[in-house]
Amino acid sequence: MATKDAHGQVTETPREARQAENSKNSFVVLTVSLVVLAIIGVGLFWYFGIVPATHGPGPG
Incomplete structure (x- = not known):
């Protein structure tokens, strides 16, 4: 010290x-x-559907 x-x-x-x-x-x-933090963040964005291009069919 x-x-x-x-x-x-x-x-x-x-x-x-x-x-x-x-x-x-x-x-x-x-x-x-x-x-690792970035990978977790992207995973959370995908899981909660914030990235719409990767989650289900689009509109229409």
């Missing part, structure tokens, strides 16, 4: 500073979760 020195400035160790760096793993997790 970052601490304050005698002058009130926040100091942190190099290990603590590295924890905020971007990594390929965080990008992969973000990408996969967004893809």
Whole structure:
């Protein structure tokens, strides 16, 4: 945990500073979760008939 020195400035160790760096793993997790969320969203739109082209016969 970052601490304050005698002058009130926040100091942190190099290990603590590295924890905020971007990594390929965080990008992969973000990408996969967004893809899954999009698939679930499309499934819900289809299930509730919001996409009329895929649900039953058209008008007339």
